[in-house]
Amino acid sequence: EDNMKRTIKILAALFAILLSFTACGSEKAAGPLRICIECTALREVFQAEDAVQNFLANAVDYGVIESVDGVEFEVIPYGPDADAERKGVLTRLRTEIASGEGPDIFIIGRTADGYYANDDTLFRYPERAIAQSRFLKLDDYIADAQFMEWDKLLAPVMDAGRTEDGQFLLPMTYTFYATIYNGADALSGLSTETTWQDMLASSDPLVQNASRLPEYNLGCLPSVFGRLTEKQSDTLSLSIEQMQEVFDTGRAHFQSPEPEGLPEYRRCNLVIDFDTRLASDSPSGGNGIENITNWDMTIVPMCSLNGGVTATVTSFCGINANTKRPEEAFALLDLLLSGEFQQHSGLYGGFLFEGLPVQDGLMQEDTPVQHWHFSDNNYQAFLDARSLITDAQFPMPADRIRTLSMGYAEYVHDNPDRAVVDEVYRDMEMGLAES
Secondary structure: OOOHHHHHHHHHHHHHHHHHHHHHHHHHOOOOOEEEEEEOOHHHHHHHHHHHHHHHHHHEEEEEOOOHHHHHEEEEOOOOOHHHHHHHHHHHHHHHHHHOOOOEEEEOOOOOOOOOOOOOOOOOOOHHHHHHOOOOOHHHHHOOOOOOOOEEOOOOHHHHEEOOOOOOOEEEEEEEEEEEEEOOOOOOOOOOOOOOOHHHOOOOHHHHHOOOOOOHHHHHHHHHOOOOOOOOOOOOOOOHHHHHHHHHHHHHHHHOOOOOOOEEEEEEEEEOOOOEEEOOOOOOOOEEEEEOOOOEEEEEEEEOOOOEEEEEEEEEEEEOOOOOOOHHHHHHHHHHHHHHHHHHHHHHHHHHHHHOOOEEHHHHHOEEEEOOOOOHHHHHHHHHHOOOEEEEEEEOOOHHHHHHHHHHHHHHHHHOHHHHHHHHHHHHHHHOOOO
């Protein structure tokens, strides 16, 4: 009987210990779900805050979360007056992540050309962050998704967030660099095998002109180079000889006249509503905003040195590998990547100032995005150009893009010396090594 009593006491003590551990775990799990937003594509932080609040309210309506009170979000400060604060926030977040904590969800938006972006971002090279096991593998969650339609998401763009081990990041918006002509014949003669060199040698003046490198351009050079590194690699796949060739060709373009008889055209990284907000790089200059709503478009994308079109991911989301609440975190991303939210969500729409939605079939009259859509003819022109996308990559950090563009401008105008190319190339190598 005494042995029985001792056994009961021991079991009771063990049960109490078990309950205490369970309570601790429940308390931790019951903490707020944390979302981190880095949104350099938006011009004002308050826009991101308002958009997140609206998204969370909608998530309650869809039954994805019980209450907005169970979610905390933080917008990383940015802009010329927030550099010091931004640096402190980035340091804190990186320390949290390295120690096994940090936000549960990351939603990141960046400009393709780096013009508005801060030099330092939370994930300067997202593919390297994947290799460093910063993000949760999402394949099993995607297989059970309720809202997103994976088969309708643009495959070569989504692959930017995938490695041979699985899907770790979800691209939300993307862009690709193109020349848009008014009233030209339908595009022909380009394929996913077409290289930039092929475009240069084309007998079609529209294609040849679309391959020309403008005097100053932040947007087209990464498109010409295409994928700069192999996935999870910290070495450039671009050779210094290839960079030299591009710089030499750009200088030759600048010094030679363009083909005669071209229709009116504009160059840009394509973004939502680009026929009314198009960033101009036309020969005649302009104030940067050109209205081409009434154009009958022919869209000629810039092919890369390796062939096909390399798109740039302008926003993406992922889940912290350290999260204790992966199902709840993915449920929010599942909703965000749905076709309906790509069309109408203010949070998603904020990133569309720098890109296009990844969902196929949007931007038509019956599927407008942020109240905007193509005409039927122009939508087909867009599809023709988009079909040439063979790869997608995350944008380089802003400082590397500026170094590349400034080096190119110096070479074209002032100092056509191999040393300029060497310096730019070394800077890009150093940036990868530091990632």
